[in-house]
Amino acid sequence: MGSAISYTEFINVLDVVPKMLPYVKKRISYSDVEHPVGFQLYGSSADEILPAALRLLEFRPDFFDINIGCSERRVAARGAGAGLLDKPEEIKLIAQKLVGETGLPVTAKIRIGQDKSALNYLEISKLLQDCGICMIAVHGRTRDQRWREPAIWGPIADIVRCVNIPVAGNGDIQEISDIDRMFAETGCAAVMIGRAAIGNPWIFSRVEKSSLSRRQLLEMLNDHWQRFKFFQGRGQSIVPFNKHFKAYLSTPQFFGLDIRGLVSSENPINELHRIFPEYL
Numbered sequence: 001m002g003s004a005i006s007y008t009e010f011i012n013v014l015d016v017v018p019k020m021l022p023y024v025k026k027r028i029s030y031s032d033v034e035h036p037v038g039f040q041l042y043g044s045s046a047d048e049i050l051p052a053a054l055r056l057l058e059f060r061p062d063f064f065d066i067n068i069g070c071s072e073r074r075v076a077a078r079g080a081g082a083g084l085l086d087k088p089e090e091i092k093l094i095a096q097k098l099v100g101e102t103g104l105p106v107t108a109k110i111r112i113g114q115d116k117s118a119l120n121y122l123e124i125s126k127l128l129q130d131c132g133i134c135m136i137a138v139h140g141r142t143r144d145q146r147w148r149e150p151a152i153w154g155p156i157a158d159i160v161r162c163v164n165i166p167v168a169g170n171g172d173i174q175e176i177s178d179i180d181r182m183f184a185e186t187g188c189a190a191v192m193i194g195r196a197a198i199g200n201p202w203i204f205s206r207v208e209k210s211s212l213s214r215r216q217l218l219e220m221l222n223d224h225w226q227r228f229k230f231f232q233g234r235g236q237s238i239v240p241f242n243k244h245f246k247a248y249l250s251t252p253q254f255f256g257l258d259i260r261g262l263v264s265s266e267n268p269i270n271e272l273h274r275i276f277p278e279y280l
Helices: 022-027 046-059 088-101 121-130 154-162 176-186 201-205 214-232 238-249 259-263 268-275
Strands: 037-042 063-068 106-111 135-139 167-170 190-192
Touching: 037 046, 046 063, 046 088, 063 088, 088 106, 088 121, 106 121, 121 135, 121 154, 135 154, 135 190, 154 167, 154 176, 167 176, 176 190, 214 238, 214 268, 238 259, 238 268, 259 268
Parallel strands: 037 063, 063 106, 106 135, 135 167, 167 190
Antiparallel strands: none
16 A cells, blocks of 8 residues: 555564464565565563574565564563663664674664653664664654653654664654654654554555545455455454454544444444445
8 A cells, every 4th residue: 555664563572482472473474565574573682582583584574673662561561662772782782683693684663762851762773873773763752651642753853863874753643744744844764654554554655535435445444354354364353353444434434324333243344235235
């Protein structure tokens, strides 16, 4: 749908070595059209992350991405993700090892600090650049903020001015106008989109969802569902797909439709066939 680079869901490196857990292979699956694809790794030390990266080389990623941004307690509390932000020496070691020993480009995603009293994003960004990291994605919140407060983009602009590698801006990109505003306000080289793509994959192609017909929306929803069901297995699909289902239909073209009733249905796609037989 137009994204320039794709990342896998993050992978706990402890689930890769010494034994690869079954979920990992599914999480790093990708199709040829998705290149370039990066495997996003999280762990608390170079001793954990490097062996996992070397093990994953056989699955032919285009690059590795170090997650230094996840604020989820189960990740950050053990010193991984954003829990690394106050450990620059460990970040340095991780970056040096991955750059020096995997033979692939390495990127990193960071937050701007542990909290507002410890905004060390410039230190971390310069350190990553010096280690050979080829791009930094910056989420404009601290670890403590999680997603509770609006993202601030000033630090992204600060990083752009202080490093010589591409910077991707991230945080509160909800619509196409936000993409343009992020470029204008920060000077970043790319924009990273996460949650806003749920139910709106057209955002990567700069197509306004509001301009699409019901038919186009329903055809994409149905195509997504068929792919999702094939990949996950039918029994594992209905519940995790509900957030996508709801997001596709949360648009003026479907206002008045009882979306909550649909997603609570045992088979919402069958319900759509019943309500809109002329489209599906």
